Amino acid sequence: MATPTYHVAIVGAGVCGSAIARCLSAYKLDVVLLEKCTDVGFGVSKANSGIIHAGFHHQSHSLKARLEIQGNLMFEKLHHELGFPFRRVGILVVAFSQEQMKTVAHLYAQGLANGVEGLEICGAQRIHTLEPKLNPDAVGGLHAPSGGIIEPYRFVFALAECARNNGVEIITDFELTRATPVRGGYRLISRDGTEVSARYIVNAAGLYADTVSRILGAERFRIHPRKGEEYLLDRNAACYPGHVLFPVPAKNSKGILVIPTVEGTTMIGPTAHNINDKKDVSTTSDNLETVFTSAVHMVPLVSRRDIITAFAGIRPVLDTSDFFIAISTKARRVVQVAGIQSPGLTASPAIAELVKNLLKQAGLKLTEKRSFRARLEKVVTARSQTPETMARLADNDPRYANIVCRCETVSEAEIVEAIRKGHTTLDGIKFYTRAGMGRCQGGFCTYKILKILARETGKHISAFTKRGAGSYEVSGRLGEGQER
């Protein structure tokens, strides 16, 4: 076989794969990002709490703790360059007894050892001043001002878009099922028989990193799925807090939180249950009860009436509980990025830097590219404009005057922009624009979006799916009838 086509193939376009792709796109390299779903970020990275953790939850010697702190510090620059929603609102760990204050003291000491800046142990008065919506029974806690919140899917989209602008090829609907070693690299074969070849492979396949590792003839390990259910509350909910609110942590998780999302809604959750099925994203009324009871204990204003939707994400957990990021000892051209459970979102930019250095260590030559463009064009959103600016925008482009999603104030111009950027499923458009994320959960805008999709792509309305193959929204006959 001839020399492999790509210098690097990254398997998995979640937040890790996309961050690695963007990082490598700054060098003179041919890079391909392979993703089994129809869009990027549709794996673990789309269903999480969106928190940029501060770095006090994990033991100093762990790889997680190191990359969490490094990643956290990189977000201002990334936000500035890529424009995804991000705010450093700060984190509070809330204690309800003197016994729990001992855990707070431990987290404080751990945070200091990890190098977290600005940590503060609060007494009752201080914590209630910082967060007036807290249960009056709270006796104190930990304040970490460096914690933040982001929109996770917008972050992944921005990373992937920037990587693509800088020459990375992104191939979606490519599920790696076979690989054969060839001289100087690997041939990678997808389920439908498409082939690419590359000199180095990065295994960033999230929940399926164990399968991909096996396919590549690298380490054998098992990824254990641990499910987390979360509940989203309306943007008008009175409970919206000023900080991310944690209880003192439980053994397997950081506990059930009350989270102010960066777009103004409130989220409560997640649960943490070990499960067997990596595809089980069901939610149950029992778990809603558990989440609701914990959340209302933290913030009494949390109301069941404000819940607009539920979802579950699945953490990819290794036996060690730490991240496994290393050059494979069995397959020297493979870099493993496995076991990336929380705080993987926070750590992802630091993971990308580490993987770049590991690839260099494995023999990849890195020469900086002068033409690298770190910045993305700013996305104009109708919901963040003043009426005067909206009027000006609509004068230039009447599609800004057509508000397609009324709950989240999303204009036709934004939907078209999402499609132009390659997001052609309903979920892709939802995650890019927020259309369908509000109180009515797409009840009013889904059909309008399908019609815009049909118009912009020239395809029949029945061709579009919620999230890719097998998730059709409209049956052929219904679509034809509605379209006329």
Ligand SMILES: Cc1cc2nc3c(=O)[nH]c(=O)nc-3n(C[C@H](O)[C@H](O)[C@H](O)COP(=O)(O)OP(=O)(O)OC[C@H]3O[C@@H](n4cnc5c(N)ncnc54)[C@H](O)[C@@H]3O)c2cc1C
């Ligand atoms: C409920 C919950 C809450 C969380 N909250 C936070 C938080 O607040 N802050 C934080 O920092 N972290 C959080 N996390 C963790 C964070 O979401 C993950 O660490 C991170 O998203 C993992 O990203 P990834 O790129 O490794 O995996 P993924 O996003 O799953 O990406 C892997 C990709 O590989 C693809 N793939 C798999 N197999 C193949 C194949 N054979 N061929 C091609 N492609 C393949 C998948 O489709 C997927 O898109 C949370 C996780 C959960 C579940």
